Amino acid sequence: FRTTAGRTAAPAADIEPYPAQPVPETEVQIANARLVLSPTQGPVGTRAMLRGEGFAGVGALQLVWQTFAGSRVSGNGFEPRESVIAEVKVRSNGQIEFPFIIPDDLGGLHGLALRDGEKTVARSHFVIETSIVSMTPASGPVGTPITIHLKGVGWTEYDNIYVATYDNAYMGYVCGFNSHGDVVMNFTASGAPGEHLIDLFPGIYQGPSTEPQLLYRQPQLTYAEDHPGNKIPALHFKFEVTPGERRKTGPAVTTN
DSSP states (O other): OOOOSSOOSSOSEEEOOOOOOOOOOOEEOSTTOEEEEEOSEEOTTOEEEEEEEOOTTOOEEEEEEEEEEEESSSSOEEEEEEEEEEEEEOOTTSOEEEEEEOOSOOSEEEEEEEEETTEEEEEEEEEEOOEEEEEEOSEESTTOEEEEEEEOOOOSTTTSEEEEEETTEEEEEEEOTTTTTOEEEEEEOOSSSEEEEEEEEEOOSOOOTTSOGGGTSSOOTTHHHHOOSSOOOOEEEEEEEOSSOOOOOOOOOOOO
16 A cells, blocks of 8 residues: 555544444334334434324323433432423324424433323434534644544443544543533644544443453444444544644543
């Protein structure tokens, strides 16, 4: 292979195609009623549509978003949480056609329940994908502070962590549970003038208590074949170090 002069054509920030995630079947407690959520997978802010039929006799239903909240860092554990995100009007013929926006929350599987008072009459599910908000800046001299911002980072041991490398060297890891999937990673540019690659790979946040935990908090290069739990993609970035005066050293990698 011959390396040629010039810049690569790849974008400054790129996420691999997201694998299709398994979603449980929709649950409906009303005889002969039907409910369909479309799509069932996407990043935060996805425009979704809830369609149903057979809900005659019900004037309005609460749309309840189901998630988890807590902390593995504090040791206080975690628990399921719910919040009402909308009121869904049911037409006189029993049909539902309700557009809504997927909330800004943790990555992974979430329930969407339709409630009539205290009674759950139906439930569908949506999988939030990790998404790249930004990497800023995209170029600068050695010492330039760089910030990567992600949304939809997960909460399980298998998708709560992304492990960062800089030019294939281990740099650290970031987690998203405490911050509801919103992750900001800060580091500084280094190396000779030219393009440098930053990659975020899936890892495992926590293994058996009898083992050193950093054994698991490493970039799993075989993630596409055998990553346990949710099949999540790697994230790729590039930064161009430009000639010029070295900037003051910025912050090290931080985690949320």
